[in-house]
Amino acid sequence: MKDKVINILKLVLEQINKHKKLVGVLFIVFVAVALVGGRKFWHYAESSEFCGSCHEMKVHYDSFMSSKHHNEHVHSCHTCHVGPGLKGFLHAKLSDGAHDSFEHMRKTYLTSPNSGLFIDVAEDSIPIINGNCVNCHTNKEYTKDKTHLEKVSQSKRKGEDGALADFFCTDCHIGVVHPSWSADVYKAYAEKKIPPFGTFSEDDCYACHRHATPKIVKEWTNSPHAKGGVSCLECHGDDHGQIVERRGSVLPSKCGECHATMYNDFAQSRHYTGRIVAEFDGFVSSTKNAVMRKDCEKCHMLGLSKTWDTGPGGSCEGCHPKHLFSRSKASEAKVCEKCHIPFRGPDHALLDMGVKSLHGKLYGRWKEEGNIKLRCQSCHSDPYNHHNFNRNVSLLSD
Known part of the structure; x- marks a missing residue:
């Protein structure tokens, strides 16, 4: 057998030597x-048509072709799914290609949460896709608020192991290009204004409220909570029925689980403890338990108990604008002005900080001088108890 192979090779070499020119041309x-x-096959393999030729990918291809992302700037799947440079190309072909091929051969996608209609993207490709989102949308032509991208890049979320992980565009913007059952449901909830009931995950919150309350989601990404990976669930819980019943309110005691020092200071303040407004025959009525008119609640919400609250009540939202929870915003005079101004409800002469009062004149002068360090807290807050504003308010205690 070995001799036959050698003889055949010799014969081939002899023929090549006899017809060198012909062999060279061929x-x-x-x-x-x-x-x-x-080259043509390479370009075809890089096209969206090639990606969509696999029947599991056809639904992705059809949705991409009908989406706003299919335009002169995003003309193929590779614009989003392939990272920059040779490294990105090799990752797409080796990692993504291997993932999709294995899913296709083993048919494991048939039992996936998406009802087995299509193959989900590989987990290690999500950062690449989001990186391409940022690269494209940093262009002012495609982004109304460029600072939003900067804030999102600083935001974090907690992984399954409890460690902080990067927060991605696709955490909120699911279903923008490719189909997603949950995204369609969330959009329906938002459009019909139907509050969903049941328990939901962190991903559900971001994806649904991106449609229902986009301003709140944007405020959260600008907050220190986002940078620290504090999700919706940690403050509001996962029971949406209870969240709706409470109208999204969060008790100070919940905030105090993380901000213990601030909560303890606030719990000792007049804002929180309230004032006794009537007392007779053993009955005590205060600003915490009195049946308040709606006009009164706007100011007295700092200490007012809720109907569903079994604890001491109160609210941090009166000073800390949700969902920003900005310390600098809470220390601005206009936050105090919301309540401590004469034309807000009944005449509160001692609380008058209008522009014609001594308070107003002093603050106006400080503002003109550019002394922005002077706040209401400069006089009314103990430097060691910066959430207890009982300092220098002895007249109110009499």
Whole structure:
């Protein structure tokens, strides 16, 4: 057998030597055809049509072709799914390609949460896709608020192991290009204003409220909570029925689980403890338990107990604008002005900080001088108890 193979090889070499020119021409033609054909196949393999030729990917292809992302700037799947440079290309072909091929051969996608209609993107490709989102949308032409991208890049979320992980565009903007059952449901909830009931995950919150309350989601991404990976669930819980019943309110005691020092200071303040407004025959009525008119609640919400609250009540939201929870915003005079101004409800002469009062004149002068460090807290807050504003308010205690 070995001798036969050797003889055949010798015969082939003899024929090549006899017809060198012909073999050379044929070789050149072969190389040319291979280069041209290979180049065309390469470009076809890079096209969206090639991606959609697999029946599991057809639903992705159809949704992409009908989406706003299919335009002169995003003309193929590779614009989003392939990272920059040779590294990005190799990752797409080796990692993504291997993932999709294995899913196709093993048919594991048939039992996935998406009802087995299509193959989900590989987990290690999500950062690449989001990186391409940022690269494109940093262009002012495609982004109304460029600072939003900067804030999102600083935001974090807690992984399954409890460690902080990056927060991605796709955490909120699911279903923008490709189909997603949950995204369609969330959009329906938002459009019909139907509050969903049941328990939900962190991902559900971001994806649904991106449609229902986009301003709140944007405020959260600008907050220190986002940078620290504090999600909706940690403050509001996962029971949406209870969240709706409480109208999204969060008790100070919940805030105090993380901000213990601030909560303890606030719990000792007049804002929280309230004032006794009537007392007779053993009955005590205060600003915490009195049946308040709606006009009164706007100011007295700092200490007012809720109907569903079994604890001491109160609210941090009166000073800390949700969902920003900005310390600098809470220390601005206009936050205090919301309540401590004469034309807000009944005449509260001692609380008058209008522009014609001594308080107003002093603050106006400080503002003109550019002394922005002077706040209401400069006089009314103990430096060691910066959430207890009982300092220098002895007249109110009499």
